[in-house]
Amino acid sequence: MKKPEILFLKQEDVVAAGLLDMKMVLDVVEETCLGLSGGCVINPPKIKLGLPDNENWTSFFMSMPAYVKGNTPVAGFKWAAESKRNATVPGMPYGVDVVTLSDPDTVYPKAIMDGTLITAMRTSAMAGVMAKRMARKNSSTVCLVGAGVIGRTMIMAMNEVLPELKEILLRDLNEAKAEDLASEFRGKIGKVNVVPSRDLEESVRKSDVVVTETTSRTPFLKRAWLKDNATVIQMSSYEIEDDVLLGADRVAVDNWEQLSRGAGTLVKKLADEGKLKREDVAEIHELVSGEKPGRRGDDELTVSCLHGVGAIDVAVANRIYEMATEKGIGQRLVLWDNPLWV
Numbered sequence: 016m017k018k019p020e021i022l023f024l025k026q027e028d029v030v031a032a033g034l035l036d037m038k039m040v041l042d043v044v045e046e047t048c049l050g051l052s053g054g055c056v057i058n059p060p061k062i063k064l065g066l067p068d069n070e071n072w073t074s075f076f077m078s079m080p081a082y083v084k085g086n087t088p089v090a091g092f093k094w095a096a097e098s099k100r101n102a103t104v105p106g107m108p109y110g111v112d113v114v115t116l117s118d119p120d121t122v123y124p125k126a127i128m129d130g131t132l133i134t135a136m137r138t139s140a141m142a143g144v145m146a147k148r149m150a151r152k153n154s155s156t157v158c159l160v161g162a163g164v165i166g167r168t169m170i171m172a173m174n175e176v177l178p179e180l181k182e183i184l185l186r187d188l189n190e191a192k193a194e195d196l197a198s199e200f201r202g203k204i205g206k207v208n209v210v211p212s213r214d215l216e217e218s219v220r221k222s223d224v225v226v227t228e229t230t231s232r233t234p235f236l237k238r239a240w241l242k243d244n245a246t247v248i249q250m251s252s253y254e255i256e257d258d259v260l261l262g263a264d265r266v267a268v269d270n271w272e273q274l275s276r277g278a279g280t281l282v283k284k285l286a287d288e289g290k291l292k293r294e295d296v297a298e299i300h301e302l303v304s305g306e307k308p309g310r311r312g313d314d315e316l317t318v319s320c321l322h323g324v325g326a327i328d329v330a331v332a333n334r335i336y337e338m339a340t341e342k343g344i345g346q347r348l349v350l351w352d353n354p355l356w357v
């Protein structure tokens with residue numbers, strides 16, 4: 016009888032397998048979004064365990080299960096966690112994630128891997144896929160708010176998807192962090208200039224696309240600062256004021272069911288108040304499959320809210336599993352030698 020063999024991939028293995036290739040991750044996101052539309056992907060809403068509770072958490076865990084048919088069908092889940100305390104300790108990531116993959120038929124686990132960088136790459140790739148449909152094709156200036164882990168991968172994603180991009184204005188409350196990240200990318204991404212910003216309002220006023228990826232618990236992005244045909248992409252739950260979303264010509268989300276139920280999200284607040292309905296928004300898979308249009312002209316204000324979809328983590332992790340297996344990377348573990356009581 017075959018033993019359940021698990022490929023264990025630590026973060027260094029996941030990187031060696033090829034995760035930091037943003038083009039590859041963007042492709043997996045597009046394919047998985049198509050699968051969501053075509054019924055080849057099953058993605059139940061994630062479950063959140065906030066400590067001490069979901070409104071006032073200082074740390075939380077989320078279980079994000081999914082089935083992805085793809086070339087090699089896989090079932091799996093990401094166990095995603097964030098800690099406010101970590102954000103205050105140098106060297107500790109704010110988010111720490113693990114992905115588990117299983118064979119959908121035998122239900123044997125086949126891989127356990129670090130999911131922290133998978134989250135970082137796929138999160139910004141989702142924003143990239145959204146920007147391709149919601150931003151003006153000639154967008155040349157992007158303001159990124161938040162120069163942390165997601166800020167870093169967001170530079171990579173925006174550089175891939177916006178063909179006319181010339182300047183990224185990088186804003187963080189911690190200005191030294193924005194300066195360090197900007198200098199790390201200087202001269203490394205073609206003609207795109209990454210510039211640290213000292214003034215959020217001024218940077219937003221200049222920008223065609225504004226992406227927020229901060230740990231802020233209070234809204235800071237104002238409608239009055241935005242160009243009338245700007246694109247806003249909110250990656251966290253609390254960053255944009257209500258009228259940014261309510262004033263949009265086009266609204267898109269990654270998963271309506273999840274966002275409209277998610278404690279503390281702006282989408283839930285506006286849905287509860289009856290100001291935003293399912294029919295008012297497009298989901299990302301509907302944009303990718305063409306079921307719904309993204310931006311319909313150069314004069315629209317478009318707003319997207321992304322909260323994270325487990326199927327994307329499982330699909331990216333499955334691709335990493337395949338690439339690691341091909342390259343002979345990782346450590347093999349067995350779950351049992353002889354199972355008892357079967």
Ligand SMILES: NC(=O)c1ccc[n+]([C@@H]2O[C@H](COP(=O)([O-])OP(=O)(O)OC[C@H]3O[C@@H](n4cnc5c(N)ncnc54)[C@H](O)[C@@H]3O)[C@@H](O)[C@H]2O)c1
Nearest residue numbers: 109138161163164165187188228229230231251321322323
């Ligand atoms: N949508 C998704 O799928 C998804 C996935 C992962 C993370 N996230 C969210 O993205 C956010 C960033 O995550 P991270 O791992 O990059 O965190 P991080 O701690 O590495 O970086 C966050 C940065 O935001 C900055 N910041 C906080 N408040 C700010 C403000 N008002 N203005 C400007 N900068 C501010 C901090 O100084 C910090 O540098 C978190 O809220 C996280 O929950 C979303």
